[in-house]
Amino acid sequence: MTKAKHRQEKDAPINEEALRQVIELMFFAYRDFTAEPDAILAEYGFGRAHHRVIYFVGRNPGIAVNQLLDTLKITKQSLARVLRQLVDEGFIEQRTDAFDGRRRLLYLLEKGQRLEQKLTERQARLIARAYEEAGVGAADSFRAVLRCIINSDDRSRVGGDILAREEREG
Amino acid sequence: MTKAKHRQEKDAPINEEALRQVIELMFFAYRDFTAEPDAILAEYGFGRAHHRVIYFVGRNPGIAVNQLLDTLKITKQSLARVLRQLVDEGFIEQRTDAFDGRRRLLYLLEKGQRLEQKLTERQARLIARAYEEAGVGAADSFRAVLRCIINSDDRSRVGGDILAREEREG
DNA sequence: CATATATGTCAACAAGGCTGACATATTTTT
DNA sequence: AAAAATATGTCAGCCTTGTTGACATATATG
Known part of the structure; x- marks a missing residue:
């Protein structure tokens, strides 16, 4: 137990040891968070990169x-590498944009939707269980902190809002 | 806004959309969480793997x-690959265990400690700012949920307790 | 018509995972 | 003492997924 550090911030009462623990927690939590999807994807010959695209x-x-x-x-x-595979194997479809013929718009085909649901379900279940275990009310705080960790520029990408965002800002 | 799903769990009031958002938040947050260290490590010719070891x-x-x-x-x-580099470049020292001559115990040398502090400081600062922004009390919930996401076997590794743990369980 | 934009593709490289095999030192078991 | 198990190191080679730079093509836009 080191004695309280000379408060460099105005009056931050944040425990240094607790911060160190969070660093470790992030590492372990992210690993376990991706473990199940990784295993499922491996059955398809896919990796984490494919997951992100899907x-x-x-x-x-x-x-x-x-x-x-x-x-x-x-x-x-x-x-390109992973997208090619996903298109060739019928998980994703590319349609030329009707308004701008240069653009290729991406959509999940049924096969892709099934895989996406499978993967999302596992991750959602893991989080849901953690919420239950951690107690009511923890969910909102958890989301809030995660959001604040994120670069302000990317926060607006959360929530399936990337297309709308483009219209607003791009 | 989809209407409330038929509660499959006993009485889980967990919003499906909120769970989806967390999946995205985890992705972005982990990326930003590692971005600063990654940049520093690159100056040394190191990567994320070296960071974990250090x-x-x-x-x-x-x-x-x-x-x-x-x-x-x-x-x-x-x-072996990353450890070799760290030892050769004077960041980590290996000492033969006095009690079991087969084991090599690892310690940070001064160079390693300096780098470790630099990296940890950045990550701790990011978290600390997020806590301040997210509001008081969010910290405990955040840690609790992260801990619950982690495989129960790994939870005991958090807190610099890996050596003691070995004595207890191993 | 010239230029900018969106996309695709080729070649080559690096980091950091993986496997399997084998060598060596040391400790533990028989 | 001999045999087996353990801890570590190392070699060769493979895969995924990131990187760069260059170049080709189609379409849009000034």
Whole structure:
């Protein structure tokens, strides 16, 4: 137990040891959070990269390739590889935008929807159980803190709002 | 706004949309949580794998290679690569265990401690700011939920308690 | 018509996971 | 003492998923 640090912030009563613990908790929690999906994806010969694409396309039907790149913050080539597989194997469909023929809008096909649901269900169940175990009211705080950890620019991407966001800001 | 789902669990009042949002929040939050350390590590020619090793060795001075493998849940070879670099470049020291000559106990050297502090400081600051922004009391709930997401087996590893844990359970 | 934009694709590279095999030192068991 | 188990190190090679830079094509826009 180190003695209270000389308050550098105005009056932050935040325990240093507790902060250290959160760093570890984030590591373990994220690993367990992705473990089940990873195992399911492996059966399809997919990885976490495929999961992200399937998830965000499912959440934002009709998202364009560039919007997806902006969201995932990976390079065109990284996306191309996994997207190609997903399209070739019938999980995702690309339709040319009627208003701008250069754009390819992405949609989940039925096969993709089934996989997406399967993956999301597992993760949702894990969170739901954690909420129950952690006690009522913990859910809102949990979400609030997560949201505050996120770069303000990305906060508006949460909630399947990427397409609308583009119209507002882009 | 979908209408309330037919409660499949006993009486779980958990909003499905909220759960979906958490999935996204976890993705963005973890990415931003690791972004700053990643940038610092890159200056040293290191990656996230090095960070994990430095962190857990710093948190558990005298941890053995096997304990580190169990904690990180990676293979010997994956660890060997980054550990070799860290030892060669003077960030980590290996001492033979006096009680069991087969074991190599790991310690941070001064160089390693400095880097560890630098990295931890950034992450702690990010969390601390999020707590302030999210409001008082959010911290405890946040930690509680994270802990509940974690596999019960790993919960006892949080808090720099890996060495003691080994004595208790191993 | 010139330029900018959205996308696709090729080649090559790096980090960090993985496997399996094998060597060595040391401890524990028989 | 011999045998077996344990802890570690190392070699070779593979995969996924990130990276860069270059170039091609279609479409939109000034």
